[in-house]
Each structure stands twice: as structure tokens, then as C-alpha cells.
Amino acid sequence: xxxxxxxxxxxxxxxxxxxxxxxxxxxxxxxxxxxxxxxxxxxxxxxxxxxxxxxxxxxxxxxxxxxxxxxxxxxxxx
Numbered sequence: 472x473x474x475x476x477x478x479x480x481x482x483x484x485x486x487x488x489x490x491x492x493x494x495x496x497x498x499x500x501x502x503x504x505x506x507x508x509x510x511x512x513x514x515x516x517x518x519x520x521x522x523x524x525x526x527x528x529x530x531x532x533x534x535x536x537x538x539x540x541x542x543x544x545x546x547x548x549x
Contacts, residue, residue: 481534482535485531485534485535488527488528488531489528489531492521492524492525492527492528495521495524496508496517496521499511499517499520500517
């Protein structure tokens with residue numbers, strides 16, 4: 472029961488972080504349109520501006536798919 476609760480809380484925390492990253496990019500571009508993202512990146516690529524956020528987002532993606540450093544399901548038996 473506790474493991475399921477821990478996994479659910481972790482999933483909610485990850486979704487909140489991804490939402491914050493998306494909102495930061497939307498506030499910079501001043502639009503929620505993906506077409507506006509493409510037009511903005513013709514001038515300056517967003518990956519250079521948000522490198523720290525995007526590197527953290529890569530870690531969040533690894534947490535989401537339960538890859539090797541973050542595999543909670545396999546660490547349960549230890």
C-alpha cells in the first residue's frame with residue numbers, strides 16, 4: 472500500500488514540474504500556440520535559454536519511464 476502511495480505522489484510531483492516548465496516557455500513566447508513556439512525559435516532556440524530546465528526535464532522523463540537510476544518498482548525488493 473505504501474509503495475503505491477509513494478509512486479502516486481511521485482507521479483503527481485513529476486506532472487507539476489513538467490507543467491511549470493511548459494508554463495515558463497509559454498510566458499516567454501507569450502502564447503500557448505505551438506506555431507508561436509516555432510516562429511520564436513527562428514530567432515533564438517529555446518533549448519539554449521532553458522538549458523537548466525530542459526536538463527531537469529530529461530531527469531523527469533527518466534523518472535516517468537522508471538529507467539535504471541530511478542526504478543522504484545525493482546528497488547522494492549531490496
